[in-house]
Amino acid sequence: MPHLLLVDDDPEALEWLSEFAKAEGFTVSQADSLRAARIHMSRLQPDVLLTDLQLPDGKGVELVADLEQRESTEVVMITGHASVESVVEALRLGASDYLVKPVDMERLKSILRRVPRTGELRAEIGELRDELRKLGRFGHILGSSAPMQKLYDQLGRVAPTSATVLLTGESGTGKELAAQTLHDLSRRKKAPFLPLNCGAVSPQLIESELFGHEKGSFTGADRQHKGYFERAHGGTLFLDEITEMPQELQVKLLRVLETGTFTRVGTTTPISTDVRVLAATNRSPEGAVADGKLREDLYHRLNVFPITMPPLRERATDIELLAEHFLEILNKQESAAKSFAPATVAALYAHSWPGNVRELKNYVQRAFILADDVIDSNLAPTVVTQQESAPLLSVRVGTTLDDVSRRLIEATLAECGSKRKAADMLGISLKTLYNRLAAYKTETGEERDAA
Ligand SMILES: Nc1ncnc2c1ncn2[C@@H]1O[C@H](COP(=O)(O)OP(=O)(O)OP(=O)(O)O)[C@@H](O)[C@H]1O
Numbered sequence: 044m045p046h047l048l049l050v051d052d053d054p055e056a057l058e059w060l061s062e063f064a065k066a067e068g069f070t071v072s073q074a075d076s077l078r079a080a081r082i083h084m085s086r087l088q089p090d091v092l093l094t095d096l097q098l099p100d101g102k103g104v105e106l107v108a109d110l111e112q113r114e115s116t117e118v119v120m121i122t123g124h125a126s127v128e129s130v131v132e133a134l135r136l137g138a139s140d141y142l143v144k145p146v147d148m149e150r151l152k153s154i155l156r157r158v159p160r161t162g163e164l165r166a167e168i169g170e171l172r173d174e175l176r177k178l179g180r181f182g183h184i185l186g187s188s189a190p191m192q193k194l195y196d197q198l199g200r201v202a203p204t205s206a207t208v209l210l211t212g213e214s215g216t217g218k219e220l221a222a223q224t225l226h227d228l229s230r231r232k233k234a235p236f237l238p239l240n241c242g243a244v245s246p247q248l249i250e251s252e253l254f255g256h257e258k259g260s261f262t263g264a265d266r267q268h269k270g271y272f273e274r275a276h277g278g279t280l281f282l283d284e285i286t287e288m289p290q291e292l293q294v295k296l297l298r299v300l301e302t303g304t305f306t307r308v309g310t311t312t313p314i315s316t317d318v319r320v321l322a323a324t325n326r327s328p329e330g331a332v333a334d335g336k337l338r339e340d341l342y343h344r345l346n347v348f349p350i351t352m353p354p355l356r357e358r359a360t361d362i363e364l365l366a367e368h369f370l371e372i373l374n375k376q377e378s379a380a381k382s383f384a385p386a387t388v389a390a391l392y393a394h395s396w397p398g399n400v401r402e403l404k405n406y407v408q409r410a411f412i413l414a415d416d417v418i419d420s421n422l423a424p425t426v427v428t429q430q431e432s433a434p435l436l437s438v439r440v441g442t443t444l445d446d447v448s449r450r451l452i453e454a455t456l457a458e459c460g461s462k463r464k465a466a467d468m469l470g471i472s473l474k475t476l477y478n479r480l481a482a483y484k485t486e487t488g489e490e491r492d493a494a
Pocket residue numbers: 183184185186212213214215216217218219220221324325400401404
């Protein structure tokens with residue numbers, strides 16, 4: 044039987060939590076202070092440590108440091124109030140989940156049912172990481188460069204917990220792939236992984252998409268609808284382009300993250316939910332906070348465990364590995380044996396891959412179709428991506444570099460019509476493009492003011 048150590052200074056809470064855990068098949072020891080808990084722990088290492096955060100002689104999280112075999116005990120914190128700081132602190136210090144008082148029985152039950160598996164999962168992930176490291180991949184994520192090794196470490200560490208993860212990185216760096224990997228390596232893997240692109244749903248509909256609605260709650264709501272939070276129960280919700288979520292809804296999302304409950308549109312009955320939230324953005328989240336696009340409180344709550352996906356140009360050694368991998372898949376699919384000419388491989392290294400892995404994957408697909416047996420240097424990435432028909436930009440010697448880049452940016456933007464495409468084509472991040480455009484605007488304003 045798995046063993047659970049329960050630490051709380053409220054005798055009533057100790058009693059009912061203890062009954063509850065016993066009914067779930069645990070043997071239980073109780074402690075009402077850090078001191079008492081340490082005595083228990085020195086005798087028997089618990090499989091689960093369920094502890095109140097505020098105790099008479101200190102904070103429950105301090106016990107994490109006293110666990111001899113940290114890996115084999117799951118730590119679940121109970122916090123008195125759902126303050127962002129306390130939850131974030133608990134998860135950072137190694138808790139794999141948390142509960143908010145008054146403790147929701149359904150949530151406690153689902154945590155206790157999952158928890159004993161987490162230790163095994165950690166061991167499995169550790170082995171997987173070592174194994175795959177040699178092969179230069181982690182799940183479906185490929186790459187053996189140093190930045191990717193660091194990424195695998197972070198993913199492996201946070202995957203088995205319920206911590207919220209904020210994934211940042213340029214377009215095409217694999218944020219969604221990383222989110223899926225976090226889900227696959229967690230004890231939630233059998234429950235759904237639901238991605239929702241917050242930028243793609245109309246602001247009017249996104250609330251009912253997330254939380255569902257009751258029949259008749261608004262015009263057109265002709266039947267009850269279950270939202271993402273309900274459908275992802277026990278699983279993972281991936282909120283892509285989180286900075287595009289309307290502000291009012293960011294407030295509601297924060298409340299769900301803090302209380303573990305939500306209400307359907309048109310009702311007031313709270314429904315408890317056991318969903319892990321992963322979020323992503325290709326903007327700088329700090330920049331989005333500064334621009335008023337992302338609420339600061341939500342940002343802190345999401346940023347429990349930030350992960351940045353490295354751009355492809357910063358991990359040159361992976362370019363060839365990825366290109367060969369994508370080519371191999373196509374060769375298998377089409378029963379072909381096409382290969383890259385050495386000059387093409389050199390060109391792959393020279394290209395800056397503004398669209399990152401997505402661009403590389405698309406490039407290999409195009410080159411595969413166009414090539415006979417050998418992908419020659421006439422099919423090198425610059426040739427494929429640069430359009431012959433694109434307008435020319437002529438500059439006179441004597442023009443400053445600043446002027447050239449400004450004119451190039453403006454011309455590219457006019458040609459593409461979309462900031463994201465323009466940023467990709469220029470090989471800069473969307474954020475950089477926004478910054479430049481903002482700077483040009485103020486410059487122009489200043490020139491006008493000065494005139
Ligand atoms: N390291 C990688 N190994 C293998 N495939 C990858 C890797 N990174 C990205 N990909 C592939 O590249 C494509 C783009 O990845 P993904 O959609 O995860 O990017 P993203 O960061 O979410 O981009 P965006 O910000 O534009 O949404 C996908 O087909 C994905 O499978």
